Structures are given as C-alpha cells and as structure tokens.
Amino acid sequence: MKFDKQAIRDVLTVAKRLDVKGVLSAYEGNISVLKDGLVYITPSGKNKAFLTEKDIAILDMNGNQVGGRYPASSEYKLHLHAYQVRPDVFGVVHAHPGYLTAFALCGKPVECDAYPEILAVYNKIEVAAYGRPGTDDIYAGVAPILEKENIFLLENHGAVTVGSTVFEAMNLIETAESSARIVALANQIGTPKYLPQEELNDLYAIHEKRMGR
Helix, strand or coil, rough: CCCCHHHHHHHHHHHHHHCCCCCCCCCCCCEEEEECCEEEEEEEECCHCCCHHCCCEEEEECCCCCCCCCCCCHHHHHHHHHHHHHCCCEEEEECCCHHHHHHHCCCCEECCCCCCHHHHHHEECCEECCCCCHHHHHHCCCCCHHHHCCCECCCCCCEEEEEEEHHHHHHHHHHHHHHHHHHHHHHHHHHCCCCCCCHHHHHHHHHHHHHHC
16 A cells, blocks of 8 residues: 655654644644545654654554554544544644643633634634543544534643644644633733724634634
C-alpha cells in the first residue's frame, strides 16, 4: 500500500510546532490528517518533539492500522468520529493546553462578551460531556457541537480543533489557548467591560459567516 509522504510530514510539522508552543506535553495530545481515505496520526505514548516519519501510525476509516511502527494514539476513535461527522474536515488536533484544559476540568465554556476575537472566531468554546479517554464514550456527546463548530472542550479532559487542513486546526488551538488565558486573567483582575448589544450582534454575524452559515 502506498502512503502519502506529505500527509506524514504535515503531522510531524504540526506536532513539533505545538510542542515548541507548549500546547502539547510529552505524552498527551494527538494530531491527525485525513488523506485519500487514510488517517495519519501520532502514535501512542511518544514524545511529539522526537517523532520521525516511520513513527506516524496510518489507519483506514474502520480503525485498522495499515502502517507505522508504533500503535496509533489511544484517542484515534475521536479523530475517526470527527472525520465521519464532518466531511469538510481533513485535520484534527486534540491537546491539553493549560488554560483550555482548566476550563474543561471546571466544565465551563470559554466565553466573554468583552473580547471581540472570541466572539468573531469562536462565539464561545462549548464543553462536550465527559467520556472516558480511549473508549467510544469519549466522543459520545461530541457530534452536536462538532456539527456547528470547529473547536470544543472535552469535559475533564482537554480541547479538540478541526479544520479543512491540519494547519487550520493547529492555528485554532493556538489562538484558543491564548484567548482562554486572557479570559482567565481578566476575570482575576476584575469584571470585564462588556460590549454593547449592537456590537455583539455584528460579531456574532462575523462568526456565522466564518462558519459558512
């Protein structure tokens, strides 16, 4: 079977960047690309900073591993589910960045009517109900959010982003972590100054347009 070298390289590029940015830790998080019916995904239990092309696991859409020298991430079912729910998605990032994960542990969405960037890009980052990692339960409550948004939190777990490319998913989780940090800090400092309703409505409309609705 012939595998796509560029898909493998894209997974490695994103893995190494997110490691440098502190979005991924040594053993947590996973990245995948869907190309020509195959899913190229980071392996289980390996430090993302030191992965090589031979380390990337390759699965068919039924979850059968057809390439790579290490087993696929234990969260591969979450990635397969995302590709099945959203035919426009070709890249998925799941990670446990500090601020986003803190919101997830508290079961709180990331939202702030004082911050235009959150309103225009995400509206708010919703929380999917808890499901045990590595099992089918992890994605049981994901579809209703995933059908309408490109980012969500997994309660008591972490964050997931999707995109038409894995680089879109990468950019989204980087900016979302920054936004979550700003919201957390603002709430520690005081009460954010909320925007007027007319401005909120315009920002909601920008978000709807970004999502193609």
